[in-house]
Amino acid sequence: MRKLHLIWxxxxxxxxxYKYPAxxxxxxxxxxxxxxxxxxxxxxxxxxxVATGEVIGRATSKWVMMNxxxxxxxxxxxxxxxxxxxxxxxxxxxxxxxxxxxxxKKISKLEDPVQYSRLGLMPRRADLDMNQHVNNVTYxxxxxxxxxxxxxxTHELQTITLDYRRECQRDDVVDSxxxxxxVEGSKIxxxxxxxxxxxxxxxxxxxxxxxxxxxxxxxxxxxxxRTEWRKKPT
Amino acid sequence: MVATAATSSFFPVTSSPDSSDSKNKKLGSGSTxxxxxxxxxxxxxxxxxxxxxxxxxxxxNGTTIVTSPVEGFKNxxxxxSPHPRTFINQLPDxxxxxAAITTIFLAAEKQWMMLDWKPRxxxxxxxxxxxGRIVQDGLVFRQxxxxxxxxxxxxxxxxxxxxxxxxxxxAINHCKSAGLLGEGFGATPEMCKKNLIWVxxxxxxxFDRYPTWGDVVQVDTWVSAxxxxxxxxxxxxxxxxxxEVLTRASSVWVMMNKLTRRLSKIPEEVRGEIEPYFMNSDPxxxxxxxxxxxxxxxxxxxxxxxxxxxWSDLDVNQHVNNVKYxxxxLESAPLPVxxxxxxxxxxxxxRRECGRESxxxxxxxxxxxxxxxxxxxxxxxxQHLLQLEEGSEIVRGRTQWRPKYAKSFGNVGQIPxxxx
Numbered sequence: 001m002r003k004l005h006l007i008w009x010x011x012x013x014x015x016x017x018y019k020y021p022a023x024x025x026x027x028x029x030x031x032x033x034x035x036x037x038x039x040x041x042x043x044x045x046x047x048x049x050v051a052t053g054e055v056i057g058r059a060t061s062k063w064v065m066m067n068x069x070x071x072x073x074x075x076x077x078x079x080x081x082x083x084x085x086x087x088x089x090x091x092x093x094x095x096x097x098x099x100x101x102x103x104x105k106k107i108s109k110l111e112d113p114v115q116y117s118r119l120g121l122m123p124r125r126a127d128l129d130m131n132q133h134v135n136n137v138t139y140x141x142x143x144x145x146x147x148x149x150x151x152x153x154t155h156e157l158q159t160i161t162l163d164y165r166r167e168c169q170r171d172d173v174v175d176s177x178x179x180x181x182x183v184e185g186s187k188i189x190x191x192x193x194x195x196x197x198x199x200x201x202x203x204x205x206x207x208x209x210x211x212x213x214x215x216x217x218x219x220x221x222x223x224x225x226r227t228e229w230r231k232k233p234t
Numbered sequence: 235m236v237a238t239a240a241t242s243s244f245f246p247v248t249s250s251p252d253s254s255d256s257k258n259k260k261l262g263s264g265s266t267x268x269x270x271x272x273x274x275x276x277x278x279x280x281x282x283x284x285x286x287x288x289x290x291x292x293x294x295n296g297t298t299i300v301t302s303p304v305e306g307f308k309n310x311x312x313x314x315s316p317h318p319r320t321f322i323n324q325l326p327d328x329x330x331x332x333a334a335i336t337t338i339f340l341a342a343e344k345q346w347m348m349l350d351w352k353p354r355x356x357x358x359x360x361x362x363x364x365x366g367r368i369v370q371d372g373l374v375f376r377q378x379x380x381x382x383x384x385x386x387x388x389x390x391x392x393x394x395x396x397x398x399x400x401x402x403x404x405a406i407n408h409c410k411s412a413g414l415l416g417e418g419f420g421a422t423p424e425m426c427k428k429n430l431i432w433v434x435x436x437x438x439x440x441f442d443r444y445p446t447w448g449d450v451v452q453v454d455t456w457v458s459a460x461x462x463x464x465x466x467x468x469x470x471x472x473x474x475x476x477x478e479v480l481t482r483a484s485s486v487w488v489m490m491n492k493l494t495r496r497l498s499k500i501p502e503e504v505r506g507e508i509e510p511y512f513m514n515s516d517p518x519x520x521x522x523x524x525x526x527x528x529x530x531x532x533x534x535x536x537x538x539x540x541x542x543x544x545w546s547d548l549d550v551n552q553h554v555n556n557v558k559y560x561x562x563x564l565e566s567a568p569l570p571v572x573x574x575x576x577x578x579x580x581x582x583x584x585r586r587e588c589g590r591e592s593x594x595x596x597x598x599x600x601x602x603x604x605x606x607x608x609x610x611x612x613x614x615x616x617q618h619l620l621q622l623e624e625g626s627e628i629v630r631g632r633t634q635w636r637p638k639y640a641k642s643f644g645n646v647g648q649i650p651x652x653x654x
């Protein structure tokens with residue numbers, strides 16, 4: 001890959017946490033990668049509490065290959081594939097084997113007007129990696145910056161799915177937008193001619209949100225996301 | 235004897251008597267005679283009681299292994315520790331079994347190493363989950379950390395924040411394993427009853443060499459008295475494989491009433507709790523007695539405004555964590571300095587805390603640069619001030635920077651052709 005100036009870039013990241021570990025807990029993380037169709041590779045994780053053996057979280061991610069000079073996606077050629085497939089398990093194995101699981105769910109784009117936002121976020125030096133690009137983990141922090149305080153104070157993140165669309169550099173300024181996700185099949189009724197929808201916020205214990213990170217300057221999308229929150233255990 | 239030979243290949247760094255002598259010399263800046271420190275009576279020390287030059291018995295899969303007979307030593311549960319003399323007679327059979335196990339284990343490790351994705355970690359067998367343990371007469375707490383890929387900066391060395399987090403973590407874990415943790419972080423049970431908390435007033439750190447990704451660092455920490463009403467906490471960070479000293483730090487703490495926010499003397503009951511743990515060695519970093527200057531805007535060459543805490547910068551008490559202050563200070567250091575130099579030492583004075591709603595600014599000025607002699611070619615010194623936009627001072631500091639890769643240029647007196 002290095003010879004061909006190819007690098008892996010994250011396309012999607014999906015994480016589910018069932019139980020958050022606390023200070024001094026010991027957790028075990030199992031991870032493996034495997035081929036995914038023609039253009040990508042997948043890496044999965046399972047997190048377990050060592051003391052009890054229970055699964056406390058799962059994650060899956062999709063990666064595609066990009067040419068670092070042209071910044072364009074490139075199909076994975078067979079010899080490149082073979083180089084890394086040696087290290088992948090032969091039998092396909094998924095952290096999310098169940099059908100129609102949330103890791104496959106399409107994320108809608110959040111449209112204006114948006115309910116919650118935090119504008120003008122800038123990368124700190126510590127957010128930049130060796131290539132002067134904003135690290136993936138920083139995006140998660142930015143997505144959460146525009147979450148309403150009432151939810152963050154009383155709820156914990158149960159699920160997060162992020163689609164990475166565009167990379168972000170040192171001098172970019174980013175806006176973080178958040179809005180409640182409308183549940184499929186919710187009734188739409190008009191009042192004075194405008195449409196409103198019943199959201200799952202009626203269910204006080206679980207909340208779902210859509211997120212958008214975009215450049216302040218021209219509104220280009222950097223990534224979009226979806227989160228689910230549950231009430232913090234007492 | 236055979237057993238020791240087999241086990242010393244298993245635990246190369248720690249079971250030989252020579253290495254524990256060199257450890258004794260490391261603690262305190264050479265002028266401490268640890269052998270001369272009297273053994274404190276064991277209050278409620280945590281679970282282990284060890285002598286200065288013996289190691290806590292390593293455990294594999296829950297079974298305690300005795301590597302050499304040590305007089306007067308108890309194992310963790312105090313149960314099932316056979317009388318040393320009888321045990322020696324049984325050693326030959328045990329050593330064969332251990333040698334066999336060692337060979338199998340090393341063979342498996344070799345296979346892993348060929349795949350080059352599992353680093354060899356003999357220290358893991360002693361402290362398999364890296365939660366640290368009390369050593370050295372019960373006064374020193376030691377914990378190892380491996381440097382993770384997300385903890386390094388653009389030049390592949392561990393970030394300052396990572397190293398400072400190690401210091402904080404070992405400080406808290408020391409209190410926890412010594413039984414000194416009341417509710418919350420760092421307050422003893424008596425302190426909690428009186429609404430007292432420790433606050434750091436001064437911090438001095440010297441960075442001799444920065445660890446890189448995959449290194450395992452060993453952090454030793456201990457406390458001493460500081461004047462009549464203060465406490466000093468020292469740290470010594472070394473490379474767990476080579477023993478080379480990487481970082482040295484010294485901090486001063488005073489007691490504050492968390493309700494009135496006023497400083498307090500150490501009450502007798504608290505003194506009784508903490509004094510058994512005081513090592514009272516010399517500080518590991520000689521105190522930098524030069525006064526820290528307060529900058530004002532007219533003096534500052536570099537100002538960074540509008541710094542606000544992120545939600546993730548807050549600690550358990552909704553206050554901005556100490557380590558974040560350092561991040562902000564460095565954030566506003568001039569870019570040319572950050573690109574060509576690395577931090578060699580810093581002195582910080584903490585004046586006031588700040589919370590979520592604060593807006594801060596960071597001021598930096600470069601003192602006379604590059605006036606050092608041949609030894610200190612290219613060294614730069616900066617003065618710092620972190621303050622609220624309305625003026626209250628949060629942290630005052632002084633940093634010294636040396637050219638990156640200066641150490642790799644060999645002998646003193648050779649002037650590098652070009653600093654990286």
